[in-house]
Amino acid sequence: MRSNASVSRSEDMADKRQIYSVAEVNRKARMVLESGIGEVWVEGELSRVVVHGSGHWYFTLKDEAAAVACAMFRNDNARVSFVPKDGMQVQLLARPSLYEANGRYQLIAAEMEEAGKGNLQEQFEKLKAKLAAEGLFDPAKKKPLPLLPRKIGVVTSPTGAAIRDIINVLTRRFPNIEILLIPAKVQGAGAERGIAKAISYLNSRDDIDVMIVGRGGGSIEDLWNFNEEVVARAIFTSRIPVISAVGHEIDYTIADFVADVRAPTPSAAAELAVPEQQALEDEIAGLHRQLVQNLKAMNQDFRIRLNRAAHSYVFREPATLVKQYRQHILSMEIRMGDLLRMDAQEKDQRLERNRIRMGHRLQSGVQQAHQHLDELALTMQHRVNRKAEIDRDTLQRMTAQLRMLNPLAVLGRGYSLTQKADGTVVRRSGDVVAGDRLTTLLGDGKVVSNVTEIE
Numbered sequence: 001m002r003s004n005a006s007v008s009r010s011e012d013m014a015d016k017r018q019i020y021s022v023a024e025v026n027r028k029a030r031m032v033l034e035s036g037i038g039e040v041w042v043e044g045e046l047s048r049v050v051v052h053g054s055g056h057w058y059f060t061l062k063d064e065a066a067a068v069a070c071a072m073f074r075n076d077n078a079r080v081s082f083v084p085k086d087g088m089q090v091q092l093l094a095r096p097s098l099y100e101a102n103g104r105y106q107l108i109a110a111e112m113e114e115a116g117k118g119n120l121q122e123q124f125e126k127l128k129a130k131l132a133a134e135g136l137f138d139p140a141k142k143k144p145l146p147l148l149p150r151k152i153g154v155v156t157s158p159t160g161a162a163i164r165d166i167i168n169v170l171t172r173r174f175p176n177i178e179i180l181l182i183p184a185k186v187q188g189a190g191a192e193r194g195i196a197k198a199i200s201y202l203n204s205r206d207d208i209d210v211m212i213v214g215r216g217g218g219s220i221e222d223l224w225n226f227n228e229e230v231v232a233r234a235i236f237t238s239r240i241p242v243i244s245a246v247g248h249e250i251d252y253t254i255a256d257f258v259a260d261v262r263a264p265t266p267s268a269a270a271e272l273a274v275p276e277q278q279a280l281e282d283e284i285a286g287l288h289r290q291l292v293q294n295l296k297a298m299n300q301d302f303r304i305r306l307n308r309a310a311h312s313y314v315f316r317e318p319a320t321l322v323k324q325y326r327q328h329i330l331s332m333e334i335r336m337g338d339l340l341r342m343d344a345q346e347k348d349q350r351l352e353r354n355r356i357r358m359g360h361r362l363q364s365g366v367q368q369a370h371q372h373l374d375e376l377a378l379t380m381q382h383r384v385n386r387k388a389e390i391d392r393d394t395l396q397r398m399t400a401q402l403r404m405l406n407p408l409a410v411l412g413r414g415y416s417l418t419q420k421a422d423g424t425v426v427r428r429s430g431d432v433v434a435g436d437r438l439t440t441l442l443g444d445g446k447v448v449s450n451v452t453e454i455e
Contacts, residue, residue, distance in 0.1 A: 089115035149209030151178035169270035192228035214245030245269035
């Protein structure tokens with residue numbers, strides 16, 4: 001039997017005991033883990049990767065000696081540039097934690113990079129800065145793509161998905177396009193030299209209008225050959241426009257910055273290289289329709305202008321027009337003669353009046369008056385002669401202008417005018433028949449002939 005003292009001590013201890021729930025213990029353990037260690041970088045191999053429908057990632061990170069469960073939530077994994085796969089070596093920035101629901105220890109990842117990427121990224125940035133300083137990325141040095149290339153060179157692996165995508169897109173958009181594949185190793189040691197050599201070979205040919213250089217997607221290590229300097233300089237020195245198509249849309253390589261055009265995927269590169277044949281045919285058909293309409297409008301306009309000219313007064317009644325000008329000149333000659341006579345009569349009358357007035361003057365002034373009268377007569381005669389000369393010059397100029405306006409004046413320059421017996425002008429061979437008598441007006445006469453043959 002227990003003594004009363006022992007029972008009393010047990011009851012006292014029970015009264016002072018603090019009881020925790022399992023959830024409280026797990027919560028305290030989680031807080032100790034998260035506050036005691038904090039965020040650390042951890043490297044290992046991915047295993048049992050699960051991409052949940054919620055967008056969260058769950059996986060195991062392991063090495064040769066241990067493994068740990070991990071989680072990476074949607075807001076964090078949205079910044080990762082690759083899709084995690086089993087067997088991939090990665091580095092995580094993570095904090096140790098504990099999943100309270102089952103007490104499982106785990107790492108909560110905030111960042112994920114492929115192992116070795118940090119060093120490669122540093123190399124990438126250094127080479128990018130160097131080549132940019134040399135002007136290899138200068139937009140002013142980019143070559144334009146041809147509108148419709150005859151033959152397209154492709155530098156890629158002959159067995160990859162990239163070449164199949166490129167061929168499918170090119171032949172679908174323009175079935176008659178020629179494609180020349182230059183097989184090249186696009187991954188692994190030394191692949192960059194093969195890529196540069198293939199680019200150089202295409203530049204030695206004279207039948208390539210544009211080239212596509214690239215491969216399908218992959219990790220930064222898989223794409224690294226397109227970040228090598230030898231490939232960048234081969235693209236920059238290419239006389240043929242280069243379209244880079246390396247990886248997926250989110251992947252960028254040095255080759256993309258140097259190339260004349262960067263395509264997000266190999267299929268997109270093929271779309272950039274050639275237009276759609278049907279779209280070109282539709283555009284050409286539209287231009288043809290517009291050209292036909294313009295030609296019809298021009299033809300109609302010329303017909304209207306020609307018809308107006310053919311029905312103008314000058315061509316309808318040239319003889320009448322000449323007669324009118326002759327009558328005008330004659331009337332001007334008559335008018336000028338009348339003016340001269342009137343002027344002379346007026347001067348004679350003035351002279352007579354002066355002579356009568358002078359006769360009534362003193363005898364002593366008669367001699368001076370006669371002398372003055374003679375001077376006036378000479379001056380008047382000079383003016384009359386000068387006026388006549390001016391009027392004759394004016395008449396001659398107007399006569400010359402009239403001759404120039406005379407449609408028949410062209411006969412003197414080697415042209416002729418042929419008329420039928422009834423005076424009808426012959427314009428076409430169809431206006432005459434054999435046996436017609438024709439009169440041809442020349443510059444210095446006319447020729448009369450009979451039609452014996454019409455060709």
